[in-house]
Amino acid sequence: xxxxxxxxxxxxxxxxxxxxxxxxxxxxxxxxxxxxxxxxxxxxxxxxxxxxxxxxxxxxxxxxxxxxxxxxxxxxxxxxxxxxxxxxxxxxxxxxxxxxxxxxxxxxxxxx
Amino acid sequence: xxxxxxxxxxxxxxxxxxxxxxxxxxxxxxxxxxxxxxxxxxxxxxxxxxxxxxxxxxxxxxxxxxxxxxxxxxxxxxxxxxxxxxxxxxxxxxxxxxxxxxxxxxxxxxxxx
Numbered sequence: 001x002x003x004x005x006x007x008x009x010x011x012x013x014x015x016x017x018x019x020x021x022x023x024x025x026x027x028x029x030x031x032x033x034x035x036x037x038x039x040x041x042x043x044x045x046x047x048x049x050x051x052x053x054x055x056x057x058x059x060x061x062x063x064x065x066x067x068x069x070x071x072x073x074x075x076x077x078x079x080x081x082x083x084x085x086x087x088x089x090x091x092x093x094x095x096x097x098x099x100x101x102x103x104x105x106x107x108x109x110x111x112x
Numbered sequence: 113x114x115x116x117x118x119x120x121x122x123x124x125x126x127x128x129x130x131x132x133x134x135x136x137x138x139x140x141x142x143x144x145x146x147x148x149x150x151x152x153x154x155x156x157x158x159x160x161x162x163x164x165x166x167x168x169x170x171x172x173x174x175x176x177x178x179x180x181x182x183x184x185x186x187x188x189x190x191x192x193x194x195x196x197x198x199x200x201x202x203x204x205x206x207x208x209x210x211x212x213x214x215x216x217x218x219x220x221x222x223x224x225x
Contacts, residue, residue, distance in 0.1 A: 041157075049157065050214060
């Protein structure tokens, strides 16, 4: 099975400052169709997860442009250009390239 | 707008069955693969099952294989999860998710004697 490893597991960020979360997969997530099947989700406290980024770098409808996804193959990054209070929660990466699909452990973001 | 509403959760005893439903609206249900994802209390996300848009393929996470069955009725825009031989460790919030997003609000399944 593919192993998804997120770092760091927690981070504390001052509002207005950038933040970055890494996700590494044990196998390449690049499909023969040219797409990379890596997704980023945010679960705010008490809420269901919402998709931020799909297929490596595409922002889901309504997601602010301060969120961006990048990477290739097995190394991926979610960047928040300027953290806001509403960005608090747990961030998960997920792969749907290899069965069984799975998630990273989650990264908790808190505001300083 | 896209909406996914799960139902069917509850408290059940180990070894019993439960069927979850997910009513979809606001998009062409029959063109999207759908997932069930679960989250045990205080834990991370665990993918459980996926079904192709036309129902032709279904895949499961190992711990639910042989006990859970994912299905869909595209005429009713509804996704299902039949859960048999439930175990205490199946206790979780179960989310219905369209492939690539979004997700529903979840339904809580508690397996306890």
